Amino acid sequence: MTNQQQTPAVADLIARSNRLGADPKNTNYAGGNTSAKGTAVDPVTGEPVELLWVKGSGGDLGTLTEQGLATLRLDRMRALVNVYPGIEREDEMVAAFDYCLHGKGGAAPSIDTAMHGLVDAAHVDHLHPDSGIAIATAADGEELTTRIFGDKVVWVPWRRPGFQLGLDIAEIKKANPQAIGTILGGHGITAWGDTSEESERNSLWIIETAEKYIAEHGKADPFGGVRAGFEALPQDERRAKAAALAATIRGIASHDKPMVGHFTDADVVLDFLASERAPELAALGTSCPDHFLRTKVKPMILDLPATASVDDQIARLKELHEQYRADYTAYYEAHATEDSPAMRGADPLIVLVPGVGMFSYGANKQTARVAGEFYINAINVMRGAEALSTYAPISDAEKFRIEYWALEEAKLQRMPKPKTHQGRIAFVTGAASGIGKAIATRLAAEGACVVVADLDLEKAQAAAAELGGTDVAIGVAANVADAEGVKAAIDATLLAFGGIDLVVNNAGLSLSKPLLETTEKDWDLQHDVMAKGSFLVSKAAAKPLIEQGMGGDIVYISSKNSVFAGPNNIAYSATKADQAHQVRLLAVELGEHGVRVNGINPDGVVRGSGIFASGWGANRAKTYGIPEEELGQFYANRTILKREVVPENVADAVYVLTGPELSRTTGLHIPVDSGVAQAFLR
Structure with a gap:
């Protein structure tokens, strides 16, 4: 058992943290930190030792667990005061925390560790509530703090998180024994208590008191009136416009490096964008470090009314992007020093479209979604600050000091190397079972966001759920033979993940019949699903692929039957040949846009196949005069390698074709058939 498991203080700390973190009014995702001090037995001496448990970096x-805590010797941590070299070198203290750690495992100590260790209270909470930050970012925040809280809460002028801020708050608590916490200028709140319950109670009292005061004393319209023409469009209309704009905006956000997107048309966003003061306030940017580290210092906001045409909006967005990049470069150059890290990118992470909603971006879906949540926090902060006073975020110079902080850069450098398909958005048809499901599973495992498209919505959603939450995969209904249905599925992809990078035309079926028994209906059905279906999917996906300007992949799951003339299979084999030639035609046409088109020719995949389970297997077994259960081995025995092909083999081929190793390959068909000489490509 670990010391954490033996110490009631830790159990109380985790329970308190989980309660506080579960309510977004208290703090943002991954924002803030909590701590507890207590006594445990030192396994070396057998004597009691005072420890600090604090949420790690x-x-x-x-969602905090024991593994997310850093555990430090309190005496050693506090002894760092004696060697503190001053504010100009306070970053060195973070490395010194490692020499205070107790035991193995746990999380790395965060920059806020000093605050928790130096404050003379058994339990400390540091949070980022919207109501608290509204007071912290008000131009007269100090006076408001006294008016709202009396002497129970003390104002702390803005200071970058670090050792000195910990010393400051420790001194404030010592000098104000009646105080239960502080408002940290431009940042958030800190509260404390002798027990876990008292600390939580004090934190909630500060948050709720600020909320109540803003509600009772704030202006009703802090953002001003409504701008004519900028009001929210009807839901269906704004979702359609969002889908039409998504690829262009993702291309804008991905100019420097590929990004995944998230879209929201929440009322709080639409109301803000419709207001008279939205452009002015958005230009001021966010204030809380947790916010702007994920949203950039300010968003990009479209200055056209909601009723403007899509073409006009796209043209203006591209102009604004150039202006945004120039402004961000100027911001970097104005504040960078010789020691500053290189500029990480000049593209916006938040793009606001009046009447439509907000697009947010990140390296993966979760990061993109959280960035959007943080900007909603920022809107709430601006509303609260403007309701009581004037919104006054920290200066651009201070934002830069945090955004390009050496400690922040070190944190970024410690992040694990991304997987091969991280940041890519895949759309796989027929993906609720068999080959399609195996492909979706492999792509998700390699870091892609995956849209599981299938005729059966329930099965598609169930297959997507197996891959993880909606930050990883979603299920959509898609009748690939229906153009409107295909467009709706592609639009759903654009709204879910911001764009599309990788399309796998896998949906298929087969009716094994000789020529004289093949009906016109049989022929049309198979051609509608595979030949026409692949065409419709590729056409619908090509538009956003081109608009993004990021290249991409289209993969056709064809068949060895596209080149091999087997018996009693006229309709299926003919449509597979159609698909095979679509690969060549589209490789030529889409190559100028960086879109690669390739095909995979499997042999009969029996295990896990929806096609074989639906009667195709029985028909093929009858054709070859063998029991159906022996069909897989029959196919294997006629190959050169004598090995059965399974869905995962096809998924492996998709992974390789769409990965970095074959980035110069297009128009290729890869056999995955264990070697069928009659199907060799010539």
Whole structure:
């Protein structure tokens, strides 16, 4: 058992953290930190030792576990005061925390560790509530703090998180024994208590008191009136416009490096964008470090009315992007020093479209979604600050000091190397079972966001759920033979993940019949699903692929039957040949846009196949005069390698074709058939 498991203080700390972090009014995702001090037995001496348990770097309060805590010797941590070299060198203290750690495992100590260790209270909470930050970012925040809280809460002028801020708050608590916490200028709140219950109670009292005061004393319209023409469009209309704009905006956000997107048309966003003061306030940017580290210092906001045409909006967005990049470069150059890290990118992470909603971006879906949540926090903060006073975020110079902080850069450098398909958005048809499901599973495992498209919505959603939450995969209904249905599925992809990078035309079926028994209906059905279906999917996906300007992949799951003339299979084999030639035609046409088109020719995949389970297997077995259960081995025995082909083999081929190793390959068909000489490509 670990010391954490033996110490009631830790159990109380985790329970308190989870409660506080579960409510977004208290703090943002992965924002804030909590701590507890207590006594445990030192396994070396057998004597009691005072410890500090504090949420470590990068964790989230709502989901915090014991492994997310850093455990430090309190005496050693506090002894760092004696060697503190001053504010100009305070970053060195983070490395010194490692020499205070107790035991193995746990999380790395965060920059806020000093605050928790130096404050003379058994339990400390540091949170980022919207109501608290509204007071913290008000131009007269100090006076408001006294008016709202009396002497129970003390104002702390803005200071970058670090050792000195910990010393400051410790001194404030010592000098104000009646105080239960502080408002940290431009940042958030800190509260404390002798027990876990008292600390939580004090934190909630500060948050709720600020909320109540803003509600009772704030202006009703802090953002001003409504701008004519900028009101929210009807839901269906704004979702359609969002889908039409998504690829262009993702291309804008991905100019420097590929990004995954998230879209929201929440009322709080639409109301803000419709207001008179939205452009002015958005230009001021966010204030809380947790916010702007994920949203950039300010968003990009479209200055056209909601009723403007899509073409006009796209043209203006591209102009604004150039202006945004120039402004961000100027911001970097104005504040960078010789020691500053290189500029990480000049593209916006938040793009606001009046009447439509907000697009947010990140390296993966979760990061993109959280960035959007943080900007909603920022809107709430601006509303509260403007309701009581004037919104006054920290200066651009201070934002830069945090955004390009050496400690922040070190944190970024410690992040694991991304997987091969991280940041890519895949759309796989027929993906609720068999080959399609195996492909979706492999792509998700390699870091892609996956849309499981299938005729059966329930099965598609169930297959997507197996891959993880909606930050990883979603299920959509898609009748690939229906153009409107295909467009709706592609639009759903654009709204879910911001764009599309990788399309796998896998949906298929087969009716094994000789020529004289093949009906016109049989012929049309198979051609509608595979030949026409692949054409419709490729056409619908090509538009956003081109608009993004990021290249991409289209993969056709064809068949060895596209080149091999087997018996009693006229309709299926003919449509597979159609698909095979679509690969060549589209490789030529889409190559100028960086879109690669390739095909995979499997042999009969029996195991896990929806096609074989639906009667195709029985028909093929009858054709070859063998029991159906022996069909897989029959196919294997006629190959050169004598090995059965399974869905995962096809998924492996898709992974390789769409990965970095074959980035110069297009128009290729890869056999995955264990070697069928009659199907060799010539």
